[in-house]
Amino acid sequence: MVVRELELDLDAFEGPFDLLLTLVLREELDLAEIDVAAIVISFVELLAERETLDLEACGEFLVLVSALLELKARSLFPDEAAELADLGPEEAAEELARRLAEYRRMKEAAAWLAERLADSRQRFFRLGPAPLAPRPEPRKLAPQDPTQLAAALRALAAEPPQVSLSHMALRFPPVALFVERFRALLQRRRLFDFDHEVAGMSRIEIAVAFLALLELRKQDEIAIQQAAPFAPIRIARANVERSHSWTVRSA
Amino acid sequence: MDRPLRLIAANPLDALARIIEGLLVVATAPLSREELCEATNESEERIETALGLLGERHREGRSGIVLERVAGGWAFRASRDAAEACARLFERPVQRGLSQAALETVAIVAYLGPVSRPEIARIRGVAADSAVAGLLERGLIAEAGREAGAGGAVRYRTTPLFERVFALESLAALPRLDDLGDDADAIRERLARVAEQRTA
Numbered sequence: 001m002v003v004r005e006l007e008l009d010l011d012a013f014e015g016p017f018d019l020l021l022t023l024v025l026r027e028e029l030d031l032a033e034i035d036v037a038a039i040v041i042s043f044v045e046l047l048a049e050r051e052t053l054d055l056e057a058c059g060e061f062l063v064l065v066s067a068l069l070e071l072k073a074r075s076l077f078p079d080e081a082a083e084l085a086d087l088g089p090e091e092a093a094e095e096l097a098r099r100l101a102e103y104r105r106m107k108e109a110a111a112w113l114a115e116r117l118a119d120s121r122q123r124f125f126r127l128g129p130a131p132l133a134p135r136p137e138p139r140k141l142a143p144q145d146p147t148q149l150a151a152a153l154r155a156l157a158a159e160p161p162q163v164s165l166s167h168m169a170l171r172f173p174p175v176a177l178f179v180e181r182f183r184a185l186l187q188r189r190r191l192f193d194f195d196h197e198v199a200g201m202s203r204i205e206i207a208v209a210f211l212a213l214l215e216l217r218k219q220d221e222i223a224i225q226q227a228a229p230f231a232p233i234r235i236a237r238a239n240v241e242r243s244h245s246w247t248v249r250s251a
Numbered sequence: 252m253d254r255p256l257r258l259i260a261a262n263p264l265d266a267l268a269r270i271i272e273g274l275l276v277v278a279t280a281p282l283s284r285e286e287l288c289e290a291t292n293e294s295e296e297r298i299e300t301a302l303g304l305l306g307e308r309h310r311e312g313r314s315g316i317v318l319e320r321v322a323g324g325w326a327f328r329a330s331r332d333a334a335e336a337c338a339r340l341f342e343r344p345v346q347r348g349l350s351q352a353a354l355e356t357v358a359i360v361a362y363l364g365p366v367s368r369p370e371i372a373r374i375r376g377v378a379a380d381s382a383v384a385g386l387l388e389r390g391l392i393a394e395a396g397r398e399a400g401a402g403g404a405v406r407y408r409t410t411p412l413f414e415r416v417f418a419l420e421s422l423a424a425l426p427r428l429d430d431l432g433d434d435a436d437a438i439r440e441r442l443a444r445v446a447e448q449r450t451a
Contacts, residue, residue, distance in 0.1 A: 011350070011381065032372070076372065105428050107355060112426060113357065116417050117346060117349065119418075120346070121334070122331045123328055123331075124329040124337040128280070
């Protein structure tokens with residue numbers, strides 16, 4: 001019988017024993033996940049199947065499995081090893097016994113639960129996903145004055161002011177009209193004063209007239225001068241020589 | 252004229268019992284006394300009495316639906332007579348195939364919870380990762396905060412579903428740990444005996 005070929009079927013591993021050892025040594029399998037007792041049980045079962053007792057195999061197995069167990073114990077409780085080492089032999093035995101007792105009680109508790117589970121094999125009941133809708137947290141509000149609410153409502157209930165439609169009726173004179181007018185003016189005169197020309201016009205007309213000026217300036221037909229902000233705007237026929245430097249566009 | 256009046260007055264609890272019956276049919280988890288009070292707008296005392304009436308009506312041998320007190324509340328389940336037929340039609344994914352590792356882990360969580368994975372591993376001597384993951388997936392345990400300190404491990408506790416699956420009225424219905432297993436003294440004696448044999 002070859003121990004290495006012992007077939008294992010554990011929770012965390014399925015395959016031959018030597019593969020398990022290889023994976024553990026390569027740290028590809030966490031020994032903490034391996035139930036060593038289950039390995040021993042598998043081996044003992046295999047032994048039981050055979051009629052003759054293979055002492056050599058038993059010895060080999062014992063060596064391997066005890067090494068595995070030591071490795072596992074060390075990896076499971078690295079800190080506790082130091083913890084227990086600090087204790088005297090008496091205290092260490094005490095601590096060990098305490099832990100064993102604790103585990104034993106839990107094993108008993110598990111057995112009790114298993115019994116109960118077997119007993120409840122005949123209990124069928126309805127299960128659902130979220131059974132009850134989570135209750136919304138009750139909102140806590142500071143005491144409020146009802147008149148404040150009334151005031152807020154009153155403000156909301158007031159009729160909104162009538163929207164002015166007056167701008168819909170506005171007429172915009174065409175820019176071209178002023179362009180023509182200024183061109184004609186400049187044929188007669190070399191220079192004119194913008195403010196003078198638009199005196200008495202409405203704001204809209206003045207704005208459109210100004211757009212016409214910009215248009216003419218863009219086409220290099222006129223030169224615009226203003227001595228200072230808000231000073232009168234002077235319009236002159238474009239000076240061809242100067243217009244070139246102007247087209248480099250400050251505009 | 253006074254006969255129908257007396258009839259209504261004679262058994263007002265019956266009406267309440269019917270309402271509770273309806274609530275329990277709709278619920279997919281046990282309803283607590285408080286929940287029943289809130290839903291019915293009735294006093295705890297009357298709810299208790301109505302539940303007593305209901306329990307009498309829905310008990311093993313008398314009804315296919317049995318009222319049981321479980322997981323801190325009341326719920327309906329199928330009667331034992333119906334279990335075999337139920338088993339042919341319905342799965343019980345929570346209970347099915349709970350391994351020894353899972354049972355030990357859930358026992359530790361039930362008794363010691365909230366408890367972290369490292370603590371469970373320490374008691375069982377095996378890493379608890381897969382057992383905890385399986386129990387979480389079944390809904391038998393749930394996260395319950397973390398251990399104190401930065402990066403503390405997640406702690407777990409059992410859920411009401413655990414109580415329901417194991418037919419426990421509450422966690423208090425678990426047997427006392429002292430009643431289970433050997434105590435530390437007995438184990439120490441055994442250890443000492445083994446040690447003596449070795450040195451002998």
